[in-house]
Amino acid sequence: MANHKIKNMAERKYQKVYTSNPVADADPLTKERIAVLEHYIMKNCLWQFNSRGWDRRKQNAGILGKTAQLLCGEPVDVSVPLEKCYWVDAVMLERAYRKLCPWLADLSKDDIKALMQLLNARMDWLTIDGSLNQELTVVNY
Amino acid sequence: MPYHEFEVSKVIPERKQHAVMKGAGEDLTSCLPLGYLNTIPGSISERGCAYCGAKHVIGTPMKDVIHISHGPVGCTYDTWQTKRYISDNDNFQLKYTFATDVKEKHIVFGAEKLLKQNIVEAFKAFPDTKRMTIYQTCATALIGDDIDAIAQEVMEEMPGTDIFVCNSPGFAGPSQSGGHHKINIAWINQKVGTLEPEITSDYVINYVGEYNIQGDQEVMTDYFKRMGIQVLSTFTGNGSYDDLRGMHRAHLNVLECARSAEYICDELRERYGIPRLDIDGFGFKPLADSLRKIGLFFGIEERAEAIIQEEIARWQPELDWYKERLRGKKVCLWPGGSKLWHWAHAIQEEMGVKVVSVYTKFGHQGDMEKGVSRCGEGALAIDDPNELEGLEALDMLKPDVIFTGKRPGEMAKKVNVPYLNAHAYHNGPYKGFEGWVRFARDIYNAIHSPIHKLSLIDISKDEIDAGKGFQTRRMISDEGLPEEIRKSTELREYTGKYDSVSALREKTYPEFPRAEAGTEAVAE
Numbered sequence: 226m227a228n229h230k231i232k233n234m235a236e237r238k239y240q241k242v243y244t245s246n247p248v249a250d251a252d253p254l255t256k257e258r259i260a261v262l263e264h265y266i267m268k269n270c271l272w273q274f275n276s277r278g279w280d281r282r283k284q285n286a287g288i289l290g291k292t293a294q295l296l297c298g299e300p301v302d303v304s305v306p307l308e309k310c311y312w313v314d315a316v317m318l319e320r321a322y323r324k325l326c327p328w329l330a331d332l333s334k335d336d337i338k339a340l341m342q343l344l345n346a347r348m349d350w351l352t353i354d355g356s357l358n359q360e361l362t363v364v365n366y
Numbered sequence: 367m368p369y370h371e372f373e374v375s376k377v378i379p380e381r382k383q384h385a386v387m388k389g390a391g392e393d394l395t396s397c398l399p400l401g402y403l404n405t406i407p408g409s410i411s412e413r414g415c416a417y418c419g420a421k422h423v424i425g426t427p428m429k430d431v432i433h434i435s436h437g438p439v440g441c442t443y444d445t446w447q448t449k450r451y452i453s454d455n456d457n458f459q460l461k462y463t464f465a466t467d468v469k470e471k472h473i474v475f476g477a478e479k480l481l482k483q484n485i486v487e488a489f490k491a492f493p494d495t496k497r498m499t500i501y502q503t504c505a506t507a508l509i510g511d512d513i514d515a516i517a518q519e520v521m522e523e524m525p526g527t528d529i530f531v532c533n534s535p536g537f538a539g540p541s542q543s544g545g546h547h548k549i550n551i552a553w554i555n556q557k558v559g560t561l562e563p564e565i566t567s568d569y570v571i572n573y574v575g576e577y578n579i580q581g582d583q584e585v586m587t588d589y590f591k592r593m594g595i596q597v598l599s600t601f602t603g604n605g606s607y608d609d610l611r612g613m614h615r616a617h618l619n620v621l622e623c624a625r626s627a628e629y630i631c632d633e634l635r636e637r638y639g640i641p642r643l644d645i646d647g648f649g650f651k652p653l654a655d656s657l658r659k660i661g662l663f664f665g666i667e668e669r670a671e672a673i674i675q676e677e678i679a680r681w682q683p684e685l686d687w688y689k690e691r692l693r694g695k696k697v698c699l700w701p702g703g704s705k706l707w708h709w710a711h712a713i714q715e716e717m718g719v720k721v722v723s724v725y726t727k728f729g730h731q732g733d734m735e736k737g738v739s740r741c742g743e744g745a746l747a748i749d750d751p752n753e754l755e756g757l758e759a760l761d762m763l764k765p766d767v768i769f770t771g772k773r774p775g776e777m778a779k780k781v782n783v784p785y786l787n788a789h790a791y792h793n794g795p796y797k798g799f800e801g802w803v804r805f806a807r808d809i810y811n812a813i814h815s816p817i818h819k820l821s822l823i824d825i826s827k828d829e830i831d832a833g834k835g836f837q838t839r840r841m842i843s844d845e846g847l848p849e850e851i852r853k854s855t856e857l858r859e860y861t862g863k864y865d866s867v868s869a870l871r872e873k874t875y876p877e878f879p880r881a882e883a884g885t886e887a888v889a890e
């Protein structure tokens with residue numbers, strides 16, 4: 226029987242990043258925009274629901290980070306299969322967002338990045354740090 | 367927390383944390399039931415055991431294998447007629463069920479000898495089948511039978527045979543889900559990497575968490591083949607034992623039922639660097655997006671797009687015919703695990719129904735996260751319900767139809783709520799574009815069947831209005847529909863065949879030239 230050693234044990238130890246909803250203090254327009262972006266993900270996507278917290282952190286950062294790059298017309302790293310897989314979900318999200326949110330076209334690159342960063346924080350809160358799911362901190366698959 | 371307390375469960379106060387009603391502004395940080403915990407004593411659960419999850423759900427859909435239960439014959443109950451994971455080799459794994467038939471005397475004196483005798487007998491009876499899986503059960507685990515040692519002995523004595531041992535007795539987890547986990551991990555530890563597969567395409571996937579219920583896998587594989595993708599293995603529906611030993615060579619794991627098979631995808635990602643791509647094979651938009659994603663990954667999105675256009679042009683008018691007649695119907699989506707989130711959003715968007723409740727027998731909180739997110743406000747989410755809670759919920763929510771397993775389904779029928787089999791389907795397959803229309807047709811037939819009114823008439827005392835004539839589904843469903851829909855020449859009922867799967871087995875597929883050896887296909 227194969228004896229598999231877990232390589233990333235340190236990162237599997239749960240570390241909280243957010244202690245409250247990071248969107249709570251945003252202005253009403255930003256809140257409204259984040260809600261639309263979040264709503265689409267929660268209804269249509271599955272990538273945000275990997276079973277463990279450390280994977281969710283990577284998924285959120287990987288896919289939303291690449292979506293932000295795509296929305297800003299910047300090059301995206303697809304050099305290794307894992308990155309390419311994030312890119313695939315990011316492309317789908319970017320297309321949906323462009324259709325759903327015509328106002329994105331009027332935002333500057335910096336504004337898009339700031340908004341996507343806040344969305345990333347919100348998703349981390351919703352699916353990891355604020356989540357009631359007790360299995361996220363289990364260290365094995 | 368918007369917990370929902372059932373009247374019938376007030377005597378089991380712990381149950382309160384297992385049901386929530388999603389209110390306005392609620393999200394996952396405030397609204398999520400507990401899950402994947404041991405069933406509370408006193409609550410008559412609808413769950414299966416960990417052996418059942420390992421064998422009957424995940425192991426047995428493998429098609430070219432002798433599957434033996436080592437235990438009392440009763441453990442094999444869920445085999446012949448209760449499962450519908452068909453296969454293209456004349457359903458070998460469904461037709462032949464093996465058990466060692468352990469009796470009291472074996473519990474006293476040990477059952478290893480009996481096991482060995484059964485293994486040898488089975489291999490001799492089916493000389494063409496050289497692969498076997500053996501499942502531990504409660505009784506044989508408790509007496510400490512060493513299945514591994516016996517399997518090893520036989521493999522040495524019968525060269526050419528290969529045996530997989532699954533140590534997941536019934537008590538090894540709170541529900542069948544414990545068994546899903548155990549067999550995932552056991553398979554990757556024992557078997558993945560023990561055989562080098564032949565690679566025939568530049569685009570190679572494992573299709574994971576797919577059990578070929580009424581042909582689902584064959585429908586999906588048809589799309590993949592039309593795209594020139596090699597499906598190296600399917601974990602496990604219609605899957606081959608030896609193909610599954612070569613899972614480590616795929617470029618991508620396409621994951622359908624994350625509940626039962628995400629573990630092996632996560633391990634393959636970590637051990638072999640194969641990415642995990644979650645998809646939905648149900649619903650036009652989710653399925654189209656899934657095919658696009660796979661296409662994007664391999665840089666062949668145009669092949670996916672061609673299939674999507676063709677399939678949607680063929681099936682959309684039929685889906686819409688049903689959608690017009692299902693609008694606003696209330697649905698209780700009460701499957702075992704993953705379908706609560708696979709279906710929750712898609713049936714509302716594409717069939718016009720409203721999901722008033724989701725429940726899961728063996729799902730984890732992760733499944734409820736997906737389910738609660740995907741259904742709307744006011745939906746009642748229940749974890750591991752008992753029968754009385756189910757009845758109370760039906761009484762409170764008054765759904766038009768419920769999608770569940772056959773045991774709770776029969777109970778629903780008794781209170782005059784039509785039921786569709788969410789696990790094994792009624793007239794599936796339900797995956798694929800055509801499959802989604804077949805599902806819509808089944809829902810339509812369930813809700814609008816005249817039998818529900820007739821069944822309420824008590825012929826021993828009720829007056830029968832003989833002058834009223836009979837009713838058909840169409841008369842019931844079209845009452846109140848606008849004329850342009852009733853008489854639409856664009857919309858039409860399902861026109862597919864009774865059997866939508868067998869023809870796929872005869873199909874030939876286009877040859878796509880491969881990139882030169884040594885060059886990798888890259889995404890644009």
Ligand code: SF4
Nearest residue numbers: 415417441503504536
């Ligand atoms: S709980 Fe134990 S005895 Fe019952 S079916 Fe499962 S393995 Fe067999």
